[in-house]
Amino acid sequence: MAKGARVRSSSPPDGGWGWMIVAGCFLVTICTRAVTRCISIFFVEFQTYFTQDYAQTAWIHSIVDCVTMLCGLGFALCYSPAIAMVGKYFSRRKALAYGIAMSGSGIGTFILAPVVQLLIEQFSWRGALLILGGFVLNLCVCGALMRPITLQEDQTTPEQNHIGRTQKPDFQRVSPCSTLTKKWVQTCLCCSLQQEYSFLLMSDFVVLAISVLFMAYGCSPLFVYLVPYALSVGVSHQQAAFLMSILGVIDIIGNITFGWLTDRRCLKNYRYVCYLFAVGLDGLCYLCLPMLQSLPLLVPFSCTFGYFDGAYVTLIPVVTAEIVGTTSLSSALGVVYFLHAVPYLVSPPIAGWLVDTTGSYTVAFLLCGFSMIFSSVLLGFARLVKKMKKTQLRFLAKEPDPKLQLWTNGSAAYSVARELDHRDEQSVALTVPGPSPT
Template sequence: MAKAKRARSTAPPDGGWGWMIVVGCFLVTICTRAVTRCISIFFVEFQTYFTQDYAQTAWIHSIVDCMTMLCAPLGSVVSNHLSCQVGIMLGGLLASTGLILGSFATSLKHLYLTLGVVTGLGFALCYSPAIAMVGKYFSRRKALAYGIAMSGSGIGTFVLAPVVQLLIEQFSWRGALLILGGFVLNLCVCGALMRPITLKEDHTTPEQNHVCRTQTRDFKRVSPCTTLTNKWVQTCLCCSLQQEYSFLLMSDFVVLAVSVLFMAYGCSPLFVYLVPYALSVGVSHQQAAFLMSILGVIDIIGNITFGWLTDRRCLKNYRYVCYLFAVGLDGLCYLCLPMLQSLPLLVPFSCTFGYFDGAYVTLIPVVTAEIVGTTSLSSALGVVYFLHAVPYLVSPPIAGWLVDATGSYTAAFLLCGFSMIFSSVLLGFARLVKKMRKTQLRFLAKESDPKLQLWTNGSVAYSVARGLDQKDEGSVAMAVPGYNPT
């Protein structure tokens, strides 16, 4: 399949076709994250039809979520080496195929493979490339654009949940899965909207990759079976991957990756155990479901409003701090949750947790872009979402084990809260150490030579005056034999 023609631009346009990219990413989050959440509505139907317990049935949702995050780097590789359009269209076809084949399932293992693995892999090919495209089209309004795009998860869940329940009642779970398979094909339409763009900092990378591919093709024509050709191909492939994932050696990104593991562990169990906890403290079924609705709606508000706020001039340079603030406050909400044992107290908790959950989800791609830049954003987001996979898979079972062992939800909630607070503190401590090192280098530079200047990245460079002095010394040394400037 031929690559799409790339639009040329020296800087992110911050508008124009960029808003269509936001719309496309908004629809992608509906078709991936919202549909994944709505799979839980099928649980009772699967349990009744296949006569299995909750633990075995719950693996369907866990496999879909885990595959979506686990294979996110694969989505980045496909979009980088083919195009974002091809990757999302291919993912839409795979996801739709998985849902359609799942409607013919005769056992839970069949659903694990089709609805879990195939559909999850299709979602992975769509999710991170679509999010990365928003970062390429926006700079000044990046947080707002991400807020609108990421709100598709909450809005989609709010709209699709009753629709899916109605489809199950009218057409059974098989018919509902079949219709969802057709709905997910809209990912192909979303992929068509993702028009590639080449920014100023991207101009060198495609040319280098093109030269590498051309040289490899020429070598294959000359001697397709020689050892020299194989070594050359391996060398070019290693160079390409090294350029694509060079950010993995950045200390800032390593710290972000470790913090994401702890953050992902903490954020997942609440969506599983909020309703059971509310029921355990005497809240009715309808009121417990209402708490989840509040959480979803406020999450949407947090996506959009926090993105708009952090795009303001007063906060634009402090998006990193805002991200830490949002993650840390969600951790504090967790620590307070065991003391909230009535509906009037749980409602403010749902509002606060939901708002800051939407806030930091919006800022994850923004913070990642600040660390690695827009050129490597797609690959970096693939790695970041890949790191969500294992915590998403293991944190709900660990929390359930703690509930069974202690007889209460306190230990599970405290562990999640401290995990999110540690994630925030780790990033804050790393940023503080970096600033202290910069200050120390600046001070040492001034002490050693007042003519030395320190650039913003912390590296020491000679000033223009220093360079002129060296030239003068060199000319004097040439004119006067034996001259020593020391």
């Protein structure tokens, strides 16, 4: 896109062309995440045609999800940038904007699940995949909607601009092969990367990254094995596809309503807790799934799991932005979605291996449930420890004893208790008389 089309703004506009960005991200999530989820409907077809077990067939879905989150290939070139653009255009209504944008995954699943089943019945799985491929070409339209925006926090200072203008002619005079030029470029690149990815050293982000690994491990297998599990307990093909549709439409409700609720004043400061709540409840749903062996019982499960799945998916960018800020949001989201890759790659095959080994889905679903619950508990425990440390520092700062006073300089706190103790000892030594000579 031409440089003249770049929008400059002192703060996120929270509207205007931002709603077109939301619409573009909405279409991107339909063409990427919804299509990926519908591969679950192809699972039985693949398994029958290639005569493979659960573990081998699961690699198809795993590789699609892994490449999307791991590389700069395929869906990844659309998914992560579209989500980051929404964060650039919205601040006050960020959760709502993300809720609408991410609901594309749910509404896409709701529409595509029965359609894909019909396409398979009419054109076989090969023809259905070709039609889906043509549908995914709409990503080109989504990319045309993404208009770059430059915020005040992204702009360089006048001093930096002046230095850049003065150094540019000198840079042009120096030979490109010059050793000095190469070192200067390398230094600039290293400094830029260090500043861009400084959030990797933040303890809060490290804990979030670890929890994402467990959460991603738990959430992926359901979209692979829900249809096969439903078929194994006597549900028909159309009814199994209907379960995916229910999960998708409730996912939409979770995206939008949870985004709207967490934008309210009463919950705006508790988005982190809401995220933990949603992830934990999805884990509990997993633990109940092996006991649900009929369509009337699987429908409420799809509703509950779908709602909270949409809820925490909406809050992932919001929680990440609270930790790292909007300046590094794009890079941080790239890292967060990158961390989804390995669990997405290994969890469906592991679950398939457990199904092949045990002859049931119980162990696979229980492992996924406990993984999501552990993810939620880990983040909650880390937040609790951080609050306890803050409370302790505030308590020490309010102590009247000068030995317990703390001076804060940036992020480091310096205690002067030892120095005061040393001074007290010196004063006592001066006031106490020594032994009299005999």
